[in-house]
Amino acid sequence: MDVVTYPNAEVVKFIQENTIPLRVPFDAKPLSSEFNIKWTPTLIVLDPDGKERHRIVGFVSADELIPSLLLGMGKSYFEQDRFSEALLSIEKLLREYPKSSAAPEGIYLRGVCRYKSTNNPKPLKEAYEQLKDQYPESEWTKRAYPYRLIN
């Protein structure tokens, strides 16, 4: 991470502008126990109250880190019922990093956020259809499979 990912100018800009970056050794007590750290790097998105919302274990390239953080923020807002803010993060992820590993889960989460904020189930079916077309082997396509039946 120190050699490849963190020196990337886009990564530096995104992290400084959008997060509070916190770095601690993997064996620092009591945090390592509280977060059950077993491997490095372990990268976690916490909400402003310190609640874990998203976790990545293992090396992440510069191309993948920003979309993963956007997904983590989207999940955080979603879990707090802040759907419009969740959608802002997810739309940015899908618009700027459509080929990232985080994109399929982003499509799924966007569909769920749109449904939760409107009570209209159509976005769930749209999410499935987009996943089926663009990511047919993704686990998120499988999770969205029941939504194919929505009329």
Added chain:
Amino acid sequence: MENKITWETDMKSALAWARKEGKHIFLDFFNPG
């Protein structure tokens, strides 16, 4: 803009900043080697 990430090293300080600025914390557990 700095050309490298300016890391906090203390959770309490990071939480205070996060609450003040309404931002998420990006927490990296790393191996200092």
